[in-house]
Amino acid sequence: AQKVTQAQTEISVVEKEDVTLDCVYETRDTTYYLFWYKQPPSGELVFLIRRNSFDEQNEISGRYSWNFQKSTSSFNFTITASQVVDSAVYFCALSEFSQFYFGTGTSLTVIP
């Protein structure tokens, strides 16, 4: 079974639209960490956010916001007023017991 599920394989939005990327995880650990990474066409994974299992506060950073809900095992990522530069593949990841598990990624295309 997948530890991290990103059900949306590809999403296309028109510039300035808001978009939410879904992430559902599965773990039996009580202490775990969740991450989002962005992978532009250049290939390098860029760290966006890290959240531990005890901190359910939502976070906003500029146009980015994250909604962590333990009750539904979800850690969703919203981009507000999307821009062409947001076009990339976004990965959600879970770390438990010192192992990292990545989702299969969501490819976001922002159309000008």
Place this chain on the structure above:
Amino acid sequence: KAGVTQTPRYLIKTRGQQVTLSCSPISGHRSVSWYQQTPGQGLQFLFEYFSETQRNKGNFPGRFSGRQFSNSRSEMNVSTLELGDSALYLCASSLARPGVETQYFGPGTRLLVL
């Protein structure tokens, strides 16, 4: 602070050859992890090194090996290359505990096996 660097960036090899990839972590980071990324399998964990010791290993055949030097630089080696080894190989570093701390990734090495 310089980021994670990987060399070479691109490689073309033929089946049966072997290849060595190099990774220099962020200064002060002692943990180095390696991942294989392919369109079909996504990002898969290969192994993690800390203080010159392999601490965790993913589910890959013994043809995939690695090592870490005293300066935390790491190399991974793939022997007897197969077509399916064509992938982007990513290295990531963290201070000491990749499961707890953030991992920072390098630009990757794109390996093409012909």
